Amino acid sequence: MDAFYRSIEALTSSYGAYGLINHAGGPNLPSQEAVADILRDIDALLFPGFREEESADEGSLANVTAERVHRTARKLMRETEKSLSFSCRNGRFACEGAGCRDLAARIVKEFFAELPQIRRILSLDVAAAFKGDPAAKSVEEVVVAYPGLEAIAVHRIAHFFWSKDLPLIPRMMSEIVHGRTGIDIHPGATIGESFFIDHGTGVVVGETTLIGRNVKIYQGVTLGALSVRKSEADNKRHPTIEDDVTIYAGATILGGETTIGRGSVIGGNVWVTESVPPDTLVYVKSGDQELKPREKRG
Amino acid sequence: MDAFYRSIEALTSSYGAYGLINHAGGPNLPSQEAVADILRDIDALLFPGFREEESADEGSLANVTAERVHRTARKLMRETEKSLSFSCRNGRFACEGAGCRDLAARIVKEFFAELPQIRRILSLDVAAAFKGDPAAKSVEEVVVAYPGLEAIAVHRIAHFFWSKDLPLIPRMMSEIVHGRTGIDIHPGATIGESFFIDHGTGVVVGETTLIGRNVKIYQGVTLGALSVRKSEADNKRHPTIEDDVTIYAGATILGGETTIGRGSVIGGNVWVTESVPPDTLVYVKSGDQELKPREKRG
Amino acid sequence: MDAFYRSIEALTSSYGAYGLINHAGGPNLPSQEAVADILRDIDALLFPGFREEESADEGSLANVTAERVHRTARKLMRETEKSLSFSCRNGRFACEGAGCRDLAARIVKEFFAELPQIRRILSLDVAAAFKGDPAAKSVEEVVVAYPGLEAIAVHRIAHFFWSKDLPLIPRMMSEIVHGRTGIDIHPGATIGESFFIDHGTGVVVGETTLIGRNVKIYQGVTLGALSVRKSEADNKRHPTIEDDVTIYAGATILGGETTIGRGSVIGGNVWVTESVPPDTLVYVKSGDQELKPREKRG
Amino acid sequence: MDAFYRSIEALTSSYGAYGLINHAGGPNLPSQEAVADILRDIDALLFPGFREEESADEGSLANVTAERVHRTARKLMRETEKSLSFSCRNGRFACEGAGCRDLAARIVKEFFAELPQIRRILSLDVAAAFKGDPAAKSVEEVVVAYPGLEAIAVHRIAHFFWSKDLPLIPRMMSEIVHGRTGIDIHPGATIGESFFIDHGTGVVVGETTLIGRNVKIYQGVTLGALSVRKSEADNKRHPTIEDDVTIYAGATILGGETTIGRGSVIGGNVWVTESVPPDTLVYVKSGDQELKPREKRG
């Protein structure tokens, strides 16, 4: 006798009864596995010679690169088309005329055309990380062992697709790297070059955040919203961080109208909900802690 | 000559000498790999149509579901039996009469009977997340890209096994999702429906926590214990959060007698060790920070 | 027509143009995949009987151990040699005489000779965790489900290689476990026995930190630097934590001259930049928070 | 410069130019990989307890069997539907009314209903092999190490699908086992119970062959056609072998009207193109070979 017969019946029939978590019979969604795989492929294109088990000499690099681009393009087109179809069906996006497949092909083509430019900016991010962390012994160490670099690299990719109004995939990308690094940057955030996140666990950067050049942030920093009303979803809800700002660990900066002026330094654990002028140092006042002899416990 | 001959001898003989980290010759423990695999299988049963590379039409859904249930049941029985045997040997649990295998079969059978109910509650969690985050563009996005949903889904599974006094497996489950999301919910915690964690990194929810309905918490929130004495392990050591409470990022709420009253809001970085009445707003007083012009460094 | 022809050309030629993120044609670097694999192998050597799907009886344990040691040694030699070659080429390290391969073989041999000692210390760490957490039901649970144990185990391995001046690999190891646990311990940190990290997400322990015996820390604790100038990279920049200290969640302790005296307790969210005498309790003063009735939102 | 640019262009355009070996853009064909996988699954259903790494006790056998049936059914439905669609498009078969998917579901359902009967016949084949080969030490050896049993097992499966007029899949099955065993039985052949092929390499059994019960054949036996004209494809072109016949190695029996009468024995290397009466022994006459002293070569 099949011990699970009744449970299977109940489960299968529940697949018709509750709307929110059922997608059976709906259009295919992009696969998390596939998106993670695509990110690995793009990573190898961004950092040639860093991820391979074997050194690719220059002679074969052209061939290897062509293969990688074509392979990644094939996978990317497939997932991009699924995302667009999903969006069309929900009426949030119209592929019009030539259809989702053609639009997917165009977006993917534009992405690869953009890759050299993304590499240029990432090389500045690597330089900023090496310069900004006394513990970094080589630029190669930054590329192979800094979660902050991984996070910003994936963000620059995800942001490209976000800028094309592609649904789901950019957020899946940011969630994959959030899972690996503890750094949660919404793909909508706009971030300038030479950006460095140290350690990074617990960092949150909201959807409408604007970050200038040469900004450095530490673990646990939140650039968040004051309002969490769904009706204000289209407003700028997250802060603006101007060039050359440093934000130390655990600081919280909230609000769409909050601007941290150029060259300012926000100290650890500071809480900011109003704008800070340029070249300002904000820090927690001392004197809010007490020391006393510790009672020994038995 | 074998360069490692001596090290192998030393290592092998150390396997007899220190008790705590040796398990050679002991009963099999549940495998982390297997438990992670089981969670992936259950996830696919909970969210049909979301994880597949290909769309399963309704015609084949019944067959696919039956296969999944049987496969997952086989794996789950195996690991459950190992957990029970471990517990029996340690005298912490008695399978009695029919033995560990029969008890494992009964628990697994009950789990699949419970699954439709778990799905019902998770659909409320998804709705709460969509409603609670202005950045969420669709309910599908919540299912494919919200770590908070992953954490609560795994918790609801782990909590079922915890409620059956099954050792090890519930904690292994919660640790797997902690590793992926940075959200650490002890499987003993009791959590009501429509629960939403945003961003989530750094969240800690202790073993004896009680959480009502429609509660929303942000990254870095700790619901912890004041006492960490082993002798108090059986007491309620973690707080109670009543319905409709919101707790912002970085807040810390400690103690088994601490209750946050219905409808209250706990602000970011707030530190609470005593109960808060219903419909209360708790926030960090301003004025504890200083601004001054930044000295330029050479 | 090849839609990607131009992008491939641009990408391939960019591989010659920007220095920082190109490694094509350079010496092989250790592979992240391979280092992760090595850590899994060492983990199985450290915790015999915990990770296997099947119980290894004592009769076959010697054979299984010999196989594991040889396999791990092979992989480790390969990656170690790559690291040393990288270092030699950059002039930061000189393998001299017999060359990188011989030095790699010597380091790997020493590592396996050290393993029984590392196991001895880890068994004390397990005991400390079991004793320190009321929620821990068995020592086996600590081994299979505590991220803090995983973090300290990897740290003790990474620190060994760090002490041999091996570049890249120690940092890759610490980053791998940081990604999995949210605990970021620099391999340079010196940590005494019976060390316990609970929950762990967001913990940062800097390169020159010194930690004594029986120290316990919670999630979100930072042991960091005050100065982040590259020119001071060789100084002691991170604090000293003496024996028997406990540091609660979210506390921040900064500076190379900051010492937390033996037996002291640092409370949650406390901010410390100066030394604390032995047997002292440091905590956030109450009175810095306000409660008021919550305005209901429409 | 892409060294393969021109070859890719030529190849891609050749994909439009030659009809016979192009299938791009056509309906999906059953995948060889998938069919091989299905055969492995069915094999495990036919021979429970023989192929598993671990012994399945009776308690879990029902669950394991249910899982296997559902998994195999899923795969089989998919490939069967592809085969039927291919056939429909070519006008060689009409799925009519409910379409290819429904017909696929019906065939697959009938196949699983037939499996117990196929098992019954295979158990007689195993008994015949054990009885017929003095070298066989146990019936278990027959199941794990006799290619003749593998061939007849796959044939009985393939023949079922052939009898349902399913195109491609039966031939793919027979070719897979031909590749593994060197035994080439056309799925159209009708073969009675207690059939045994020893050694088997080089055996060929044609499409319209009829074989009775208790027949035994050896390696290199051909049961073939005299005519190879396409226009006679629908005729019976291959011989009839009645019950209790033995055919030794290398014998060739040709022609649709050739019948080997009940109980006859065909000797090694014999060539038969006309019927042989019952209980007859056919053998090569001696005297057609010469012996002479061998000349030694330098």
Place this chain on the structure above:
Amino acid sequence: MDAFYRSIEALTSSYGAYGLINHAGGPNLPSQEAVADILRDIDALLFPGFREEESADEGSLANVTAERVHRTARKLMRETEKSLSFSCRNGRFACEGAGCRDLAARIVKEFFAELPQIRRILSLDVAAAFKGDPAAKSVEEVVVAYPGLEAIAVHRIAHFFWSKDLPLIPRMMSEIVHGRTGIDIHPGATIGESFFIDHGTGVVVGETTLIGRNVKIYQGVTLGALSVRKSEADNKRHPTIEDDVTIYAGATILGGETTIGRGSVIGGNVWVTESVPPDTLVYVKSGDQELKPREKRG
């Protein structure tokens, strides 16, 4: 104690003592695994749309083809270079000037330029098979289920590399398909278009065989040498088969001066060591077999 300590020592030291089967420390040889993998890749390029799990529409076919060519080229270059290096070291081949890598690149480039021509010839082979076998129901069946087609496809590839004097790889290719089909065609054999092998098990075609157009052979046919003296290795040792010849199962044709004239038919099991004029039928005389009543065994 390590039970295998002595055996390992003996084995390792034997690796220095016997020349023929040691290759440790020698140049890398092409890997059987890699060559098999390359054959699979080329197969997918030759038969687009036949091997894929999913149908590739024409829009993506160009991209998929480019990816396949680049991937296959990468692998092929690697193995080809190893083969050339092996040959150079043994003095049997000189890569001269630019070295083995450049020569490998040139050979691989020429191979892909030749692929469309190979496809053209294979389409004629498929047509010949379909026409020649009454049991073939469709040309698609020939492509997915005829071992003779697999053998001739691999032969045409292997023969290309043979014609470039590449060592090892062509023979490894012919052996791989020999293992799968039982058809052993030496890569040196020259075979015209519209070639068909039916069933195929046991077919042997020697190194210096010449085969014209429209030739059809059956299982067990040998086209072999009379002399097996190593000193005659450079002579033509195997027969010539002119256009439109059919050779039935088990026939043996030997000798470098033996020619089967155009349009002749060689019957089953016939033994030929001298030339046969055009349009001749050769067959085994009847009368060499005896029938007698079979004695019943108890």
Place this chain on the structure above:
Amino acid sequence: MDAFYRSIEALTSSYGAYGLINHAGGPNLPSQEAVADILRDIDALLFPGFREEESADEGSLANVTAERVHRTARKLMRETEKSLSFSCRNGRFACEGAGCRDLAARIVKEFFAELPQIRRILSLDVAAAFKGDPAAKSVEEVVVAYPGLEAIAVHRIAHFFWSKDLPLIPRMMSEIVHGRTGIDIHPGATIGESFFIDHGTGVVVGETTLIGRNVKIYQGVTLGALSVRKSEADNKRHPTIEDDVTIYAGATILGGETTIGRGSVIGGNVWVTESVPPDTLVYVKSGDQELKPREKRG
């Protein structure tokens, strides 16, 4: 509704009804997959430097060899123990005293002690193949591309285990290589050094065959039995082939008292059931074939 519910019930209940092909609930049998895997491992130990993707320098060869031996020993012990347990239960073998595990350990230990000797003999087989085939261009080609070498290598391994009265595994080994090469050598056959099989498809060598040194055989040769009565299973049923004999393709030699004398040559397709004196040439007389002009078919 579960379409397969009834079939699953019928199948599961049939698992109790027919004896021969049921093994559910019985002792584990050696796994075909595992035995194939073991053969791959032993092959790599026999032919160091031939199978690796990367060249193992002498420095690391000792380590790699130790690892391989231990890994292979672990797998071999497991499967050997299963075979012995199976045998014990059937009463065909008694492990006595220390039990099956201890006996398995002893057999495996003896096997590795024998390996260097097996390598010595195989190096003679390689030399014989290179000398015996004019088409062989190098000894390396023999090792990487001659199925005859693969067959004899596996036979020498299987024969070792046969000589220890181990059931099932030797036959599984011989069947695996039979499937790959078409060469079927029973593990009981005794074969001298410098043995060479060319092409090999269709070769059958029976259980009690005795073969001397420097013997060479071609494809399709059968060394078989005259009697196939089960009651004579313990007799010598297969021929004796003395030193320096050559047997050409398709020859059949039958009978336990048939001896081919030293230095004799058996021609192609010859049928031998009586002994042949030393230095004799046996060949098919000419004149048994007819030629006539071929009738053209319309």
